[in-house]
Amino acid sequence: MNLPCAIIKPLLIITALSFFAPAGALAQTRDVPGGKDFPGIGRFAGSVISGHQVKNFDTARMQAAVFKDGKPSATPRLEGRITRIAYRTGAGPSIVEVSRNFETQLTKAGFEPLLSCDTDACGGIPFTEAIEALPIPQMWVDGFNYHYHAARKSENGRETYASVLVSENNREIYAQLTIAEIGAIENKMVDASAMEKGLRDAGRIALYGIYFDTDKAVIRPESRPTLEQIAKLLVSQVALSVFIVGHTDSQGPYTYNLDLSRRRAEAIAEELVKTYHIGAPRLRTAGVAHLAPVGSNASEAGRALNRRVELVAP
Template sequence: MRRIAARPLTFAAAVVLPLLFTNFARAQDRDVAGARDYPGIGRFGGSIITGYQTKDFDAVKLQTAPFKDGKATDARTVEGRVTRIAYRTGPGPSILEVSRNFENQLSKAGFEPLLACNTDDCGGIPFTENIDVLPIPAMWIDGFDFRYVAAHKRDGNVDTYATVLTSKNNDAITAQLIVAVVGAMDNKMVDAAAMAKGLGDKGHIALYGIYFDTDKATLKAESAPTLGEMAKLLNSQPTLNVYIVGHTDNQGSYDHNMTLSRQRAEAVAAALATSYKIARGRMKTAGLGFLAPVGSNATEEGRALNRRVELVEP
């Protein structure tokens, strides 16, 4: 068996990981929940989305020149709004065909190529260890058989970078598109004083410093500062009771989003009760899904505004 992953593997991993991906691929016959194509680029015909992640602010490591002597010659890290999408295409097309289709779409969308290379030209396995790749089973990369493309466009004062990584697992072609819109991080920290003012002025306040992975209700560690400020507010006003209300964008079904938004609100209340000793009886939870948007769900910017947790005073 030839070595088929980008990183050195034990014998057991070299056997188990390809089987894991293959079994996952056989079981999956539709896009992962909440996934969608990137506007203006789309997908190769017959593909399904196996991995999807969008972040209002994140960093992406990309290469804009081939490796030399096993080392990067033009590595870049860009920060901003990042979307990562992994696809799997059934037997038939080649790596080059799938990649070329993405390259043509990027060109039509106004991107200029920075780098287009195949396995050996790129730098082989060391190259794959220094680019951004979604984990198995979302994305599979064969370190001995891949194509990589990096591109850039400038629209006014906005820089956008895109990469396409195309590889193969058995007869399936795997492809990953990453689009990073460069920009500064919005200040989403709302302190206890601002929360108190929002409740006093409007009876509610939106909190954007509460973070979850896409389509999940598990709080991320980055939520701690905002949770701490919520606890500070509740501790400073011992008689204050609040509703914690979860909101989503409109991606996915009504029932799914109603459940997800409620579960996210419950996760916040549970964290405040467990980690900050706020009496659970002071916090009621609810989920409104996408029924109370504050932005247009037709745009990524609007959807980002709609994904939030709100504090509401009864």
């Protein structure tokens, strides 16, 4: 049967849209590797973690008031440990139901509300554009249909901020929880002389000043000072060769972490060769995942110690 052209064209468009739909989002039935709930907050029943990002020191914008005339009226810039977790919930619950559950949990955890608003009251699309949401398909935000909640907690002289953005896409509910634990940056710089001493005395030196995004092997720009010190050491010690060994915590599958730690070590070697002109034969790489912990993987403090790079003497 021949279909009229007017019918065929819409069918082709629908087919194309279906083909380019994010298959990972549609097929996801379990948490992303390394994904975990924030302690004391948890998740809405039946949700899976679609995105997970933790940065030991970064900045985050928090909307503490609704927009006025399309512009922010109170947007504190927070510095400290930033955690962003995106959740996807199957069809059924409403934006309101998921939002209220998160708000209840935040209240139980000691957070006091700063702002709760829906689409129009918040400021519409400009409001969502100012929120640092994880990328699609980890988090979906419909600027015409969402709820936002921000809260603050002060405990033992330490401030923590939290926000929850809940929206909907294709009848599924997406929620992003952002936690900003305010704190000063920890000095993790180890200079060339300290590296030399560690290699001489212990045969190894742990480095915490090389940064990667969660689950990635791309070196972040703030790693440059530590890379410069490694290069300085190798330039001053022309006969020195080292192993660069990547380490992770125990979150996520072992085989995944083994590959990630190896790729991160390789990325460091490649950067030293490309940018600092260190001879490639002087740099050997390895990844050991979480097989050589220096802290307990049962605590966040221990896991932070375990996420490191080491220079090891041959």
